[in-house]
Amino acid sequence: xxxxxxxxxxxxxxxxxxxxxxxxxxxxxxxxxxxxxxxxxxxxxxxxxxxxxxxxxxxxxxxxxxxxxxxxxxxxxxxxxxxxxxxxxxxxxxxxxxxxxxxxxxxxxxxxxxxxxxxxxxxxxxxxxxxxxxxxxxxxxxxxxxxxxxxxxxxxxxxxxxxxxxxxxxxxxxxxxxxxxxxxxxxxxxxxxxxxxxxxxxxxxxxxxxxxxxxxxxxxxxxxxxxxxxxxxxxxxxxxxxxxxxxxxxxxxxxxxxxxxxxxxxxxxxxxxxxxxxxxxxxxxxx
Numbered sequence: 001x002x003x004x005x006x007x008x009x010x011x012x013x014x015x016x017x018x019x020x021x022x023x024x025x026x027x028x029x030x031x032x033x034x035x036x037x038x039x040x041x042x043x044x045x046x047x048x049x050x051x052x053x054x055x056x057x058x059x060x061x062x063x064x065x066x067x068x069x070x071x072x073x074x075x076x077x078x079x080x081x082x083x084x085x086x087x088x089x090x091x092x093x094x095x096x097x098x099x100x101x102x103x104x105x106x107x108x109x110x111x112x113x114x115x116x117x118x119x120x121x122x123x124x125x126x127x128x129x130x131x132x133x134x135x136x137x138x139x140x141x142x143x144x145x146x147x148x149x150x151x152x153x154x155x156x157x158x159x160x161x162x163x164x165x166x167x168x169x170x171x172x173x174x175x176x177x178x179x180x181x182x183x184x185x186x187x188x189x190x191x192x193x194x195x196x197x198x199x200x201x202x203x204x205x206x207x208x209x210x211x212x213x214x215x216x217x218x219x220x221x222x223x224x225x226x227x228x229x230x231x232x233x234x235x236x237x238x239x240x241x242x243x244x245x246x247x248x249x250x251x252x253x254x255x256x257x258x259x260x261x262x263x264x265x266x267x268x269x270x271x272x273x274x275x276x277x278x279x280x281x282x283x284x285x286x287x
Contacts, residue, residue: 031098031104032096034138034143035096035104035106035136035143036093036096037143038057038136038142038143038144038145039091039093039106039108039134041053041057042054042057042145043089043090043091045057046087046089047088047089049081049085051074051077051078051081054077055070055074055077057144057145058070058073058144058145058146059137059139059144059145059146061146062144062145062146062147063146063147064147064148064149065147065148065149065150065236065270066204066235066236067235068206072206075206076206084114084116084126086114086115087112087113087114087126088112088113088114089110089111089112090110090111090112091108091109091110091111092108092109092111093106093107093108094107094108094109095107102137102138103135103136103137103146104135104136104137104143105133105134105135105136106133106134106135106136107131107132107133108132108133108134109129109130109131109132110128110129110130110132111127111128111129111130112126112127112128113125113126113127113128114126116157116159118159118160122159122160122261123159123160123163124157124158124159124160124163124263125156125157125158125159125163126155126156126157127155127156128153128154128155128156129153129154129155130150130151130152130153130154130268131150131151131152131153132148132149132150132151133148133149133151134147134148135147135148150268150270151173151270152173152267152268153266153267153268154169154265154266154267154268155265155266155267156263156264156265156266157263157264158243158261158262158263158264158265159261159262159263160245160259160260160261160262161190161193161245161260161261162243162245162261162262162263163261163263164190165187165188165189165243165261165263166187166188167185167186167187167241167243167265168184168185168186168187169183169184169185169199169239169241169265169267170183170184170267171183171184171228171239171267171269172269173268173269173270174269174270174271174272174275175230175269175270175271175272175275176230176271176272176273176274176275177230177231177232177233177234177271177273178229178230178231178232179229179230179271180227180228180229180230181227181228181229181230181269182225182226182227182228183199183201183225183226183228183239183241184223184224184225185197185199185223185224185225185241185265186222186223186224187218187222187243188222189218189222189245190245190260192247193245193246193247193260194217194245194246194247194248194257195217195218195243195244195245195246196215196216196217196218196243196244196246197215197216197218197224197241197242197243197244198213198214198215198216198224198241198242199224199225199226199239199240199241199242200212200213200214200226200239200240200242201226201228201237201238201239201240201269202237202238202240203231203233203235203236203237203238204235204236204237204238204268205235211240213242215242215244230269230271231271234271234272234273235271236268236269236270236271237268237269237270237271238266238267238268238269239266239267239268239269240264240265240266241264241265241266242262242263242264243261243262243263243264243265244259244261244262245259245260245261245262246258246259246260247260
């Protein structure tokens, strides 16, 4: 799920300098401090699940890169916090740029983490990280978030023995509509474990429609691949890998399978009209 994503960040003192054209803003510049203060407040409100205060940091005309307006985004936040109220959020600011029209552009890394207990014998962990860009504007003297987009995103929810897996789920970060691309999943299952997995694709939309999963035995080389064609609706996509781990217990000529771990890893594939040739992400698009 989009940008419910890491903890420990430093504002005002240790963050890098920001630039606006040829003019350099020091860490003591009022606009720089104001932008960082707003983002700091977002993290504080999110970690306390203070919905009203958190949403108040957004402009009423907010619309993000997935096409969600403030009403839909508010619903997503409520639904997330109703199901997971112990997520810890954080950000790391990479750069702040002030434009000539008075707006601000912030490049940052967002992260989130939560422990998700399932049973007394099996626990789970949620982790997420996103490379994002926020757009802000001063409205009535106060900075507000007017839009944001995610360049790269990976989210995992792993349980039991799956927590310790080194999962590599890969796909291009950007594709054009109707583009054929490959998604690849690779991991080494624990010894004496039977592993199954699936790779599916979902459009980023609300309400979210879950794609049909087709589980297969993990091949002997521990690599599972699927070929997809990006949608022509200019909607961004999620590639979702689902994993199941089981062990067989044989006693008195009977076989009993027990679930030892399961989980999901999700990465984002942005669907854009045109991929810029000078974009570093272009190297990740398979021709």
